[in-house]
Amino acid sequence: MTTDRLLLLDSASLYFRAFFGVPETGAEGAVPTNAVRGFLDMIASLVSRSQASHLVACWDNDWRPAFRVEAIPTYKTHRLTEGSDVQEESPEALTPQVPIIRDALAALGIPRLGADGYEADDVIGTLVHRHKGTMPIDVVTGDRDLFQLVDDAAQVRVLYTAKGGVRAPDVVTQAFLAEKYGIADGDQYADMAILRGDSSDGLPGVKGIGDKTAAKLITTYGSLAGLRAAVDGGDPAIKGAQRTRLEEGSDYLDVGPLVVRVARDAPVADVPITLPMTVADPVLMSKLATEHGLTNSFTRVLDALGMA
Structure with missing residues (x-):
């Protein structure tokens, strides 16, 4: 039984964690899928445990927005490829998995939202601002920056995955902030x-x-x-x-x-964010499952969504 609750996923934070935490078991020469499998399993676990009614996978359309660089030119400069304005490549085995994650979300009908010129943090901040007060909101991330969104009165908390992952996250509320940092909110x-x-x-x-x-x-x-x-x-x-x-x-x-401070007014599309009740693209899901050995991961997500 679902209850009104919105899950906002800091997608890159989660699939990077999956990449480094889930062993790769595919055949030699095949496209690796450990980040994909881990990310899908995280979604299944989060939906099952929270019994949430709404879900968004928030996306980095721009990892180093111009407005932040203009304000502080050193922003994320250590992540640039030396001598250029290009972001350092993600791990070689992760790069080909990101399009598969995008396709998997599309096949399942889970909304993936980004905003040009903004980071996923800004997408999350905007969606929190848009929906707080209408239902409780859980922000799922391994990034402390998003602690700034914690608001007990509006029932906004952060599930911080840096230590215990999605199965045993730190539940960051104002009481957590007071105990950990001695601050109020x-x-x-x-x-x-x-x-x-x-x-x-x-x-x-x-x-x-x-x-x-x-x-x-x-x-x-x-x-x-x-x-x-x-x-x-x-x-x-x-x-x-x-x-x-x-x-x-x-x-x-x-x-x-x-x-x-994260943006509260990024141009994030206003789309339905309720949990999907049917598979959006069965043909695509079947193709991904067959080509990349994702049948078990898809089954776990479908079971969590009540579609199995």
């Missing part, structure tokens, strides 16, 4: 993330300010805006090296929110 998490920066995304942060200091400052002043107002107003509690660092980081703090 998703908005404060975003402000904390801006302050501390993130070397994995090429975000410098304010020099000398890590998680604990950032959390304390945001908690003390309520928000990044409140902290900056206190700095500008000469609050005597902010002094010495800390004041110097915050003042020197002012230009970064002007643009940091443009990069760290």
Whole structure:
């Protein structure tokens, strides 16, 4: 029995995890399918466990959007192929699997939504903004950046897969954020993330300010805006090296929110997102199952969707 609940999948986060976590068992010379199988099995597990009524596979149409690069040119530069503006290739055995994942979602009738010029995080942020208050929402990801969407009042939580995968994720609510970081909610998490920066995304942060200091400052002043107002107003509690660092980081703090905060208004298509009740393209599904040995994975998804 399904209940009203929307699952938003950070697709790349999940299929990368599947690629590195599921062994490849195909014949030598065949197109590998471990990421495909793992991703489909994740969907089956998530739908079965959550009994959700709605599902979207959110997609990166642009992994390094121009508006973020314009704000902070170092954004994800470490992921560029040296000497070019091209993203480093994904693992050789993963690249041919991504089109198969797209086809599998299309065959099943599971909506796959992206937006040109935006990342999957922005698609998720937009869909959360669009649907929160209408039903509970679970964001499934291995990316801490999306903790900023946590909102108990709107019943938005994150199922964080970095440690336990989709079968035993950390369920990130405001209580989790308070215990782990000492902050109140998703908005404060975003402000904390801006302050501390993130070397994995090429975000410098304010020099000398890590998680604990950032959390304390945001908690003390309520928000990044409140902290900056206190700095500008000469609050005597902010002094010495800390004041110097915050003042020197002012230009970064002007643009940091443009990069760290996910979009709420990306041009994401408004399509039906209820769980499919019938296979959208049986011929395509049969072809994929036969050519790539995906029969068992498709069967598990169909069973979870109540179509088996």
